[in-house]
Structures are given as C-alpha cells and as structure tokens.
Amino acid sequence: MTHFDLAFRTKRAITPEGERACWVGVRDGRIATIEDYVTGGHANQVVELGEDEVLLPGLVDTHVHVNEPGRTEWEGFATATRAAAAGGVTTLVDMPLNSIPPTVDVAALEVKRAAADGQVWVDTGFWGGAVPGNVESLRPLHDAGVFGFKCFLLHSGVDEFPHLSAEELESAMRELASFDGLMIVHAEDAATIDHAPASSSVSYTDFLGSRPREAENLAIKQVIELARLTGCRAHILHLSSSDALPMIADARRDGVRLTVETCPHYLTFTAEEIADGATQYKCCPPIREEGNRELLWQGLTDGLIDCVVSDHSPCTPELKRLDVGDFSVAWGGISSLQLGLPAIWTGARERGHTLADVVRWMAERPANLAGLRGKGRIEVGADADFCVFAPDAEFTVDPAALRHRNPVTPYAGRALTGVVRETWLRGTRIADTPRGKLISRGEA
Structure with a gap:
C-alpha cells in the first residue's frame, strides 16, 4: 500500500x-494525491x-517591496517573508x-539574491526593472530568472529608479515582446499630475486632488495602445481608478x-473615512471614494481585475510623518503583507x-501571472504549500503583533474576519x- 510523508484530512x-472534503497526500514536498475524505490513505503524519x-493553497503575492539591501531599516527579507508566512503567503x-x-541589471540581481540567501521564510522571486x-x-x-520588468511613467519616489518616457516605454516593450x-x-x-493642484497640507481631500483619476486613466490608455x-x-499594477475598467474590457475584447x-x-x-493628517493611509495611486471602491469589487466579480496583491510598501515610522500629518512630505505606501487575506x-x-x-484572486491568478505553475493551487503535482484558515474567527489588528519591521499600518484597530492558523511550505509547517x-522564472 502506498504511503505518504504527510497528509491533510479536511x-x-x-x-x-x-x-x-478530501484527504491530501504529500510526498517529497509536492501534492501526490487527493483522495476521498473518509477512506483516505496512509501517511507518516496526518494533520486533521x-x-x-x-x-x-498558500497565497502568492507578486507585489512586495522588501527594500533590502540599502533600505533594510524600512523592511528586509527576514521580516517581510516572516510576515508573509504569518498571513498565509507562501510565495x-x-x-x-x-x-x-535597484534590480536593473544582472549584477544588481546577484547582489539582491546574496542579501536574501538564507533568511527567507517563504519562496521568493524577483522582478527586474526597466529604466532609461x-x-x-x-x-x-x-x-x-526575473519574472518580468517593472517601470514607472512618473517619478518613482526614489531617484535611483527613474521613470520611462513614452518613447522609452515603447522601446522597452518592443524588446520584451521579442x-x-x-x-x-x-x-x-x-504631465497630468504636474498640472494638478499640489498637495501641501494635512488635508486628505487635497492629497486626493493631487493624484486625480485622469492620471491613471491616461497612463493605462497609453499602456494599452503600446x-x-x-x-x-502588459500588466497594470495597483489599479485604483474604476474609470479605467471599460477601456480594460475593450482592450481584452480586442x-x-x-x-x-x-x-x-x-x-x-x-x-x-480618512481623517486629515492620517498619513498612514497615503499611497500612490491613492485610496479613492466609496463608489469607486464598489466598482473595483465589481471589476473583480466581472473578471476585469485578475488578482489582488498587497503592494506592501513599508518605511520607517519617521518617514510617514505622523508628527505633522502632511501628505506632501510623507512616504506613500501601505504595510499590509500579513493582513491581505x-x-x-x-x-x-x-x-x-x-x-x-x-x-x-490571491493564489491562482497571481501564480499564473508570474508563470508559477506549481504554486497557488491544491492539485496533484503542485507544491505542498498550504494555509490553514479559520474563516469565521475574528480579531482586531494590533500593529505590535505584526511581523513587519515597522508597526505602522492603516489597519490598526480595525476588526477583521478570518485567522491564519498555520502556513505550510513544500510539506513543512513554517x-x-x-x-x-530563492526561485526563478520557470523553476516553480
């Protein structure tokens, strides 16, 4: 009779x-069988x-700013990946x-891999960068082995990663298409943001006006046409303007x-709901109005938005400028890697x-985006990456309990439903x- 290293009965x-309901058998870190819940099989260890x-399945988060090396005080591989594991993310x-x-050539990629080696709690890959x-x-x-290439169409927030002009974007996309x-x-x-009213105060309304929807809509139109x-x-990151959904639908039909x-x-x-001075909510593009949020949910329902990923973009508490609450000088980024699920x-x-x-949204499609065929699904042949989740359990977010390096998050004090009880990576509980x-394109 066939035996397995590990099995889950659920x-x-x-x-x-x-x-x-099923019995999931694991051998050598991969899912080897999925059988009937009652009859099951035989394994050295059975998790009921x-x-x-x-x-x-373990979640796949394809949008994480780890910031190491160089700005490890903002986050780092050890803290980011441990937070990911605590949130059910295995890749x-x-x-x-x-x-x-920045990861804009092979030498820089090797520097980053050397920094990550030996301190990642979950499987970790890398995007490359497209810069002038x-x-x-x-x-x-x-x-x-990078999974693809990120670019900006405006200042990135850091001078060492400059943005592409329209001509440079076309040139890079032609190269990638080859x-x-x-x-x-x-x-x-x-240009749209340059001509928008500048944000220079504690007012969230003013900040929102400084990053108008038109800026997203025009840029997305440009990406579609190229x-x-x-x-x-092409992949559109962190969509916040629901106005773009119709043109996305048209592009897909074409x-x-x-x-x-x-x-x-x-x-x-x-x-x-964002109070003046609450710079922990600052991100770019910005959090928009309630009606916009509901249309984004509808975009997910309709399949126009493929996936949900964190855009975990942390910094030190000082850079959030909670002391003055000025949106114009605070770092823009949300820490949420552990809380996404x-x-x-x-x-x-x-x-x-x-x-x-x-x-x-959070496992299968992000895995597909990155070409990770062995991730993000419970099926025979896939990696034995699992999240044991209690969907009815409730908790209130305590920043001090998070694994992120810096305890700053707009989720502080928010009541959420669903608790990650355990996370398993290739058949071993984290x-x-x-x-x-450290994984590369085509390996997993």
Whole structure:
C-alpha cells in the first residue's frame, strides 16, 4: 500500500474544482494525491483540520517591496517573508526598487539574491526593472530568472529608479515582446499630475486632488495602445481608478495581452473615512471614494481585475510623518503583507463572494501571472504549500503583533474576519526556521 510523508484530512479544501472534503497526500514536498475524505490513505503524519478550519493553497503575492539591501531599516527579507508566512503567503515576488542597487541589471540581481540567501521564510522571486538606458540589460535579466520588468511613467519616489518616457516605454516593450517578457507598469501620467493642484497640507481631500483619476486613466490608455502596437504582454499594477475598467474590457475584447491587479487597501478603505493628517493611509495611486471602491469589487466579480496583491510598501515610522500629518512630505505606501487575506475575506463575504473567489484572486491568478505553475493551487503535482484558515474567527489588528519591521499600518484597530492558523511550505509547517527558496522564472 502506498504511503505518504504527510497528509491533510479536511472537510473543507479549496481546489481548482471548488470546495470539497478530501484527504491530501504529500510526498517529497509536492501534492501526490487527493483522495476521498473518509477512506483516505496512509501517511507518516496526518494533520486533521478542525471543524472551523479550511485548507487553502498558500497565497502568492507578486507585489512586495522588501527594500533590502540599502533600505533594510524600512523592511528586509527576514521580516517581510516572516510576515508573509504569518498571513498565509507562501510565495512572493520582490519589486526592483527601494533597494540599493535597484534590480536593473544582472549584477544588481546577484547582489539582491546574496542579501536574501538564507533568511527567507517563504519562496521568493524577483522582478527586474526597466529604466532609461537599460534596454540592453532586459534580455540578460530575463535569462537570469526575473519574472518580468517593472517601470514607472512618473517619478518613482526614489531617484535611483527613474521613470520611462513614452518613447522609452515603447522601446522597452518592443524588446520584451521579442522574447515574450512581461512589462508591469505603475500607470500614472506625469504631465497630468504636474498640472494638478499640489498637495501641501494635512488635508486628505487635497492629497486626493493631487493624484486625480485622469492620471491613471491616461497612463493605462497609453499602456494599452503600446501593448496593442508592440504585442508585448502588459500588466497594470495597483489599479485604483474604476474609470479605467471599460477601456480594460475593450482592450481584452480586442485581444490585447493585458492583465490587471488591485490591492486590499483599495478594496477596504474609502477616502471619506480618512481623517486629515492620517498619513498612514497615503499611497500612490491613492485610496479613492466609496463608489469607486464598489466598482473595483465589481471589476473583480466581472473578471476585469485578475488578482489582488498587497503592494506592501513599508518605511520607517519617521518617514510617514505622523508628527505633522502632511501628505506632501510623507512616504506613500501601505504595510499590509500579513493582513491581505483577512482584509479581502472580510470584504468579500460581505458582498456574497466565497473562499474559492478569494483563492482565485490571491493564489491562482497571481501564480499564473508570474508563470508559477506549481504554486497557488491544491492539485496533484503542485507544491505542498498550504494555509490553514479559520474563516469565521475574528480579531482586531494590533500593529505590535505584526511581523513587519515597522508597526505602522492603516489597519490598526480595525476588526477583521478570518485567522491564519498555520502556513505550510513544500510539506513543512513554517515555524522557527527560514526554509524558503530563492526561485526563478520557470523553476516553480
């Protein structure tokens, strides 16, 4: 009789076929069988889930700013990946900027991999960067294993990662199309923001006016047209303007190779609830009005938005400038890597969505985006990455209890539903030792 290293017996598991009761057998870190809940099989260790628990695949977060090396006081691989594990995330992909050097050539990628080696709690991959003058570095970075290339269409927030002009964006996309690379874009139009009223106060309304929807809409239109022209695969990062959804739908109908993400903060918070001076809510593009939030949820429902990822972009408490509450000088970024699953589940269940929907948005589709065929799903052959989740348990967010390096988050004091009880990576429960791997495109 066949034996397995490990098995999970659960009355509720979220598989690609939907929710089911099953017995999941693991061998050599991969899912080897999925059998009937009652008969099951034989394993050296059997984990019986409680009546209040659901077995989810480990989440995949493809938008994380780890900031190491160079700005490790903002976050770092050890703290970021441990926070990810605490939030049910078993795979993340690190953004190429805010670290020094930024990941814009192979030498910088090797510096980053050396910094991460031995201290990641979850499997960790890397995006490359597209900046002025590095077109010739894109193919070598692709061959070295990055999952794609990030660019900005306006100032990135850090001088060492400059943005692309329209001509430079076209040139980079033509290069990526030659080897089927992926361009992921921070889509805000620089000229529109330059002509918007400047934010120079504690007023959130003023800050919102300084980053208008038109800036997103124009930039997304530009990306769509260049993707149509060049044939390059393009991905819109952190969509916050629901106005762009109709043009996204039109592009998809026309066969443009376009995917889109949004983030928990855009689906949770509203501009109306943000007090003046509450710079912990500052991010770019900004959190918009309640009606906009509901249209983003509808975009998820309709499949126009493919996935939900954190855009975890932390900094030191001092850089958030909570002392003066001035949005014009505070760092823009939301710390939420550990909280994405309960934040999205809290909003999803209120709107009639299921855990299968959440798994599709936060595990399966991000894995597809990055080409991680062995991640984000409970199916035979996939990595044995699991999140044991209690969907009815409730808690109030205490920043001091989070694994992030700096305890600053707009979720502080917020009541959320859904608790991660355990996280398993390739058949081993994540506990007291970092066991993550550094992964490359095509490997997992």
